[in-house]
Amino acid sequence: MPVHRPGSFRQPGLLAAGILLALLALLSLLTALPAHAAGTPARGTAYMGMGVLGHDGRGGAPAPGLVAQTEGVDVSGYQGNVAWSTLWNSGVRWAYSKATEGTYYTNPYFAQQYNGSYTIGMIRGAYHFATPDTTSGAAQANYFVDHGGGWSRDGKTLPGTLDIEWNPYGAACYGKSASAMVSWITDFLNTYRARTGRNAVIYTATSWWTQCTGNYGGFASSDPLWIARYAADPGTLPAGWAYYTMWQYTSSGPTVGDHDKFNGALDRVQALANG
Template identity: 30%
Template structure:
C-alpha cells in the first residue's frame, strides 16, 4: 500500500506539472523575456545579458523635468550592439511638474531611441521618493487629475514620435486611474515570481508585459534586476516594435557572418560571407529594401538615414537574415 501510494504521488505530481506546462505554453507561447534597468545596475555586460536569453530591455532615460539617467546612453548603445531590442522609460513626477515638462525632458533624452525597431516608450507611474520619503500620488491627486496628467504626457509623446507609449503601473494605480488611460498598453508590475498572467489589472482589459520579479539574476548584471515577460510570441512582439520579418529566415548553422563596424556611418563590411551568396539586401525595419547589391562584402550606407536596418542575403535561392545594424 505504501508503495502504491508512492507511485500515485509521483504520477499525480507529474500530471500537475504537465498541466502547468500546458497552461504555461498557452499563456506565454515562445516566452519572450526581458529586463528593465537604470543606473542602479551599474555597468552592464550586455553580451552576457543576450547570451542569458534576454530579448529586450528598457533603460531609464529620465525623471521629472530635468533629471537624465547617467547610464542611459551607454545602456542603449551597448545593448543595441549586443543585439538586444532596447527601449526607454521615463519616471513620472506629477508631484512637482506639469506633464508636458516631463514629456519634453524624456523626448530630449530618448527621442533618438523611439521608433521602429525599439520597444515603445514607457511612462513609469509609481510612488516617487523625496528626501528619502515615499510620496503617495493617490493621496495628492484625484483619479481624474492623475489620469489627465498621464494622458497629457502620453499624448505629447505620441504626437511627437508617432509611437503610442506604454504605461507601467501596479495594481493600486491600475485601479485608481480612470478608463481614459486604457487606450495605451499596460506594463503591469506584479512581482509574484511567477509567469502566471497578472490579475486585478484595473481599468485595462488586457496587458502587454508583466514585471514578475524585482529580484532576478541575469548574467552580465551584478545584483538584482527586474524581470519581465511579454504577453505573446515573437510574431506579436515583432509587430509591437514595428519589425517586418516576413519571408526572412535565419539558420545559425548556415551563416557565420560578422558586421563591422556597428554602429556605422559610411561603410559596412561583411566578414565571412559565403561564396554562395548571390545578392545582398539592406532593408529598413518595416521590410522596405533600401540597398541592393550583387557582389562584394563592402556596402556604402552613407546615404541611409539614421536608424536601424536589417541585412539579409540570397543564398541557394533562399533569404537569410544576417544581422541588424545601426546607421549613425
Template identity: 50%
Template sequence: MKKAMLTSALAATAAARSMPHFKRQSNSSTVQGFDVSGYQPNVNWDAAYNGGLRFVYIKATQSTDYTNPDFSSQYEGATNAGFIRGAYHFADGTVSASAQVSYFAQNGGGWSSDGITLPGMLDLEGDCIGVDWIQEFSDGYYNMYGVYPVLYSSPSWWEQCTGNSNAFVNTNPLFMACYDSTPCTPQGGWPYFTFWQYADSNTYGGDSDLFNGDYSQLQTLATNG
C-alpha cells in the same frame, strides 16, 4: 521600477525562481526581458542575451532635472548585444507633463519605426498622479512620434490613483507590475497586459519582465508602436 541597488542575494533568488506561466486569449507565447536604471551601470549585455533575455527597458529620465548618467552606454550595450530596447521616464506629478515629455524626448526617450526600438514607457508609481496628467503626457508623446507610450503601474497604484480609469485601454499598452508566480488581473479595463514585471530582481540586474506575445509580435510593437 525599484530605485534601490539590488543585492547579490536578490539576484540569486531570481536565478533560482522558476519562470511564471499564464495564458492569454489566443496567445500563450512569451518573451523574457528585464528593465534597468542607473543603479545597474555595468550590465553584461552579451551574457543577458545568451541567457535568453530579448528585450530591455532602460531608465532615461525623471521629472525635468534627472538624466540617467549611464543611459547612453547601457542603450548602446543593449543594441550591440541584439536586444530590442526602449527608454522609460519616471513621472513626477508635481511638474508639468508637457515639460516632462519634452525632457524625455530630448534625453533618449524618442521612438523610430526600426523594429528594435520600443515605444517610450511612462513609469507610474509612488505618489499619486491623476488621469489628466497621464493623458497630457501620453498625448504629447503621440504628437511627437505617432505612437502612444507604454504605461507602467501596479494594479493597486492604478486603482488608488486613477480610480481604476479605463481611459487608456484603446491607446496605450499596459506594463503591469505584479510580483507573483501568476499574473494579477490587469487593471483599468485592459483585457490583457502587454508587459508584466513579475519580480524585482533578475540574474543580470534590474527587474524581471515578460512580453505577452512571441518574438515576432515584439518586433511588430517595435515597428508599429
C-alpha cells in the same frame, strides 16, 4: 552608614542636563544629514518597480503553462554598466533603460545601456519615471523625448514607457486627486504622441492605479499596459485592459534583478517596435 565618595554620584539636575545636551546633539546630526540618509531617497534615484517592492511582493516566477512569453529586463542608473552579453546568452531579447525622471534627471549610464542592448541584438526602449508633483505632464514628456525617449522606425526600438507608480519621495499619489492624476497622465501621453507618432506604454501596478487614478480605464484602447506584480501571475489588471503587453514579474532575477515577460513570442515584440 554608607559613605559617599566624591564623584560616586551626580546631582539629578546635572544628569538631566547631560541627557538634554546629548539629545540636542543627535537632533542636530539628523537634521544635517541629506534627505536620503534620513530615510527618503535622493531625487533621481527612483527606478521602475521601486514602489512595487513595498506593495505587491518582493519576488516571483511565472506559473508554468503560460502562452509564449519573451524574456526582457529593465535597468536604470542603479545597475551602472550592464553585462549585455551575459543577459543575451541567458535568453533575454528585449530591454528598457531609464532615460529620465521629472525634468531634473538623466541617467548617466543611459548610453551604455540603451546602445549596448541594441548592439548585442536586443529590441530596446527607454522609460521615464514620472513625478507629477514637480512639473506638468507635457513638460516631462518633452524632457523625455529630448533626452533619449524618442522612437525610430528601425524595427529594434520600442515606444517610450511612462513609469507611473508610488512616489518614493512623499505621498503615494503625489498630492493629486484621481481626476488631477488622470489629467496629468493624459497631458504626458498626448505630448509624447505628438512628438513621436507613437502611443507610449504605461507601466504601473493595479493597486496604485486603483488608488491614484480611481481605476481609470480610458487609456486601454490606445496605450499598451506593462503591469508590475512580483508573483506567479500578473493578477487583476487595471480597468479597461483585457490583457497585458508586458509584465514585470520579479526584482530578483539573475545578472539584472528586474525581469519581465512580453506577452507573446519575439515576433510580437518586433511588431510593437514596428508600430
